[in-house]
Amino acid sequence: MEKMENRCPVETTLSLINGKWKLLILKELSQGPVRYNQLKESIPAISTKVLTQQLREMESDGMIIREVFPEIPPHVEYSLSEMGVSIFKIFAEIRRWGLEDDKRNNPKCSDCQSCRPYHL
Amino acid sequence: MEKMENRCPVETTLSLINGKWKLLILKELSQGPVRYNQLKESIPAISTKVLTQQLREMESDGMIIREVFPEIPPHVEYSLSEMGVSIFKIFAEIRRWGLEDDKRNNPKCSDCQSCRPYHL
DNA sequence: CTGTATCCTAGCCGATACTG
DNA sequence: CAGTATCGGCTAGGATACAG
Numbered sequence: 001m002e003k004m005e006n007r008c009p010v011e012t013t014l015s016l017i018n019g020k021w022k023l024l025i026l027k028e029l030s031q032g033p034v035r036y037n038q039l040k041e042s043i044p045a046i047s048t049k050v051l052t053q054q055l056r057e058m059e060s061d062g063m064i065i066r067e068v069f070p071e072i073p074p075h076v077e078y079s080l081s082e083m084g085v086s087i088f089k090i091f092a093e094i095r096r097w098g099l100e101d102d103k104r105n106n107p108k109c110s111d112c113q114s115c116r117p118y119h120l
Numbered sequence: 121m122e123k124m125e126n127r128c129p130v131e132t133t134l135s136l137i138n139g140k141w142k143l144l145i146l147k148e149l150s151q152g153p154v155r156y157n158q159l160k161e162s163i164p165a166i167s168t169k170v171l172t173q174q175l176r177e178m179e180s181d182g183m184i185i186r187e188v189f190p191e192i193p194p195h196v197e198y199s200l201s202e203m204g205v206s207i208f209k210i211f212a213e214i215r216r217w218g219l220e221d222d223k224r225n226n227p228k229c230s231d232c233q234s235c236r237p238y239h240l
Numbered sequence: 241c242t243g244t245a246t247c248c249t250a251g252c253c254g255a256t257a258c259t260g
Numbered sequence: 261c262a263g264t265a266t267c268g269g270c271t272a273g274g275a276t277a278c279a280g
Contacts, residue, residue, distance in 0.1 A: 009218025010143055010211050018138070020253070023130060036262050047254050052263060073261045074260085090217055091130050097210055098129025140273070156242050167274055172243060193241045194280085 016061050016087060019054045021046050026080070026088050029064060033079040063087060136181050136207060139174045141166050146200070146208050149184060153199040183207060 017023055021043060028034055028042050040051060055078060058064045063084040069075035080088065137143055141163060148154055148162050160171060175198060178184045183204040189195035200208065 008143070009215045013214050013218040014134070014137075014143075017134075023128075023134075040262095045254095047256090048263065049255090049265090050253060053253090071261095072260095074263080076262065086217070090214060093213070094133050094210060095129045097206070098133040160242095165274095167276090168243065169245090169275090170273055173273085191241095194243080196242065 013087070013090075016058075016063060017091070019057060021050065021054050022058060023091065025051075025054060025058065026063070026084065026091070029078055029080045029084065030088055033067075033077040036076050036078070039078065058084075133207070133210075136178075136183060137211070139177065141170065141174050142178060143211065145171075145174060145178065146183070146204065146211070149198060149200045149204065150208055153187075153197040156196050156198070159198065178204075 017026065024043055025039065028039055034042075036051075039055075040046070040048065043051070046054075055064065055066070059066050062081055065079050065081050067077045067079070069077070137146070144163055145159065148159055154162075156171075159175075160166070160168065163171070175184065175186070179186050182201055185199050185201050187197045187199070189197070
């Protein structure tokens, strides 16, 4: 799913969250603004490189907002944009579907490796 | 998003359609049962290997049904299962979201390379 | 007609070290 | 604290040839 080549709203929408960690990031930010290292701690398995990468993509997609406080030491806060909130709600819908459907025997979200405290 | 390791309904759901062509296949099947070569012709850009691969995955995920008619030459029909229909509807919802949101300047789905006659 | 079997590539992702 | 820079592995997907 390349970003600029597909013209399908569904694929475009899906490409917005198709990084390996974007849903998780979305979830973390849904609690309110979070700093870089807080994110890193909430999602220990992600590397700094990939975390930054995904954050940059999400920012340029307009899903999240990156606010820099000109202090020393550096201080950066990430938060959901309005669009970030609305797409997050969509995936709450999907979650509902995923849970409803017993046919697929979905184990309830209990111990995603980096997703312990909350549920998507 | 590995299939058997994640426990998140959202990720599980997304993994169901995270092949590059699965949405397209879903769409083709939504019109009714289709034979292998019909699919290949509707989606010319896909290779036989990948087409078969994705079909097999979708089948084992319970989204589609593969029916073999014991004839010569071989005759195989693919169709949506009940679950396939229901997930397809979800992504119709997403499409609606994608189209509503002008902020992302979604070009209307007009000329996906292999997605001409219908819209997702 | 409905697929396998090979071989190959691009891009995602990770580990680790380093920086303003 | 909030990131770059580098190197390198893995795997989904693609091209092509062949088979029952």
